[in-house]
Amino acid sequence: MLHKIRYGWFFLLLLVLWSCKLDSKKEPAEMIYEVAVLRGPSAIAFAQWMEKEPALNGRKMQVKVLDSPEQMQALLVKGEADIAVLPMISAANLYNKGIRYPLLGCPIWGTLYLVGHERIVPPVYLFGAGTTPDILARYYLEQKGSYTYDYSFATAREVLLSLQTDKVQTAVLSEPFLSMALEQDSTLRILADLNRPDSLSYGFPQTAVVCRESLLTFKDSIQTLLDQSCRFAQEKPEEAIRILENRRVFGSRMLSPATIERCRIHYVPATECRKEVRHFLELMNHYEPRSTGGQLPDSTFIP
Structure with a gap:
């Protein structure tokens, strides 16, 4: 009987130790910055981050792909994303409603x-x-x-x-x-x-990268990482497609280098495209005031 009890405790100890070993392989939630992107052109611009998670302030930046704008909105309302990539009008609308995710920049200028x-x-x-x-x-x-x-x-x-x-x-x-x-x-x-207001323009800033206000301390580092990710998709489209297909973000043969070229993936910090962002939001507000929340966001939208 004593032998059976000792064996039972020994087995239980092994289970506990094995469980601890498995848990140690997981990244603690506080050691990860969650980056939410929508399935579509936004995801193409972040293929590099999916393959090799970049680090910011000692934490990994982990990309989560969402299927709908509604999912993205719910995530931001709950404050569960650190960085998010979403339509510019959605970013402005949420900011006007008090969901304070300021604009870092624009990665997509077409589609x-x-x-x-x-x-x-x-x-x-x-x-x-x-x-x-x-x-x-x-x-x-x-x-x-x-x-x-x-x-x-x-x-x-x-x-x-x-x-x-x-x-x-x-x-x-x-x-x-x-x-x-x-x-x-x-x-x-x-x-x-449909992506250019005139022949001299690069395009409309249709997509926004926003972040928690607390992350603005690392704004320069984030801008560098964003630029690198967008350049990767531009300069190595075949590699980007391979990553996106392997991770089942897109189905086989849905993308081609021409697709990526037509998305106009080019990262521009918000401070360098204030005029373009304002013009775009004014246009959206003129046609459909509800799209931006009835007004343009205040100057703190671009810190």
């Missing part, structure tokens, strides 16, 4: 294109009513003439599927769905680039 055959054939099919794709499409088309719009489809994926029918002749698509459409139908072509 939206008008696609069709030989010419624009109304109605133009749009998606995301009241959001960036819808507003930039209307802004462009209103300068070209008078067009009718159709909002039958809620997402870019639905628009992609609809282009395979004869019903839809002209539509707005974002990457990577644009690349998929061009590959599936050789008669389709890009009719217009």
Whole structure:
């Protein structure tokens, strides 16, 4: 009996020691900075960080890929992300509502294109009513003439599927769905680039990188890491695609070097593109005040 008791305690001790060994391999939550990005072009810009987590102030920066803007908003409202990458209008809207994640910079300056055959054939099919794709499409088309719009489809994926029918002749698509459409139908072509306010501009700052106010102490170091990540996607697109496919952020053959080029991945610190950010948010607010929370964020949005 005594032998059995001793054996039981010995076995229990082994379990405890083994459990401690497993736990020691895990990173404590306080030793990680969580970086939240949306599945899409934003994730492309952070492929390098997924492969090799950078370090900031002795802590690893771990990328978490989210599937929807709603998930991102919930995460920021709860204060559960240290750094987040989301649509610029969402960042401004949340800031106006008191969710204080100031703007670090802009990594994405493109992704939206008008696609069709030989010419624009109304109605133009749009998606995301009241959001960036819808507003930039209307802004462009209103300068070209008078067009009718159709909002039958809620997402870019639905628009992609609809282009395979004869019903839809002209539509707005974002990457990577644009690349998929061009590959599936050789008669389709890009009719217009919706990402530039004029021929001299690099693009609209459509995407924002924001952070906790407490991380502004390390702003310069973060800016350097962000620039390196975006350069990696630009200069080594095949490597970025390999990482994203291996981690199942995108399916096989969804991306190509041309896709990444059309996303205009180029990191610019917020302090260097104040004018562009303000112009973009003014445009969004003009077309759809609710998109920004009814006003532009105050000067503390760009610290």
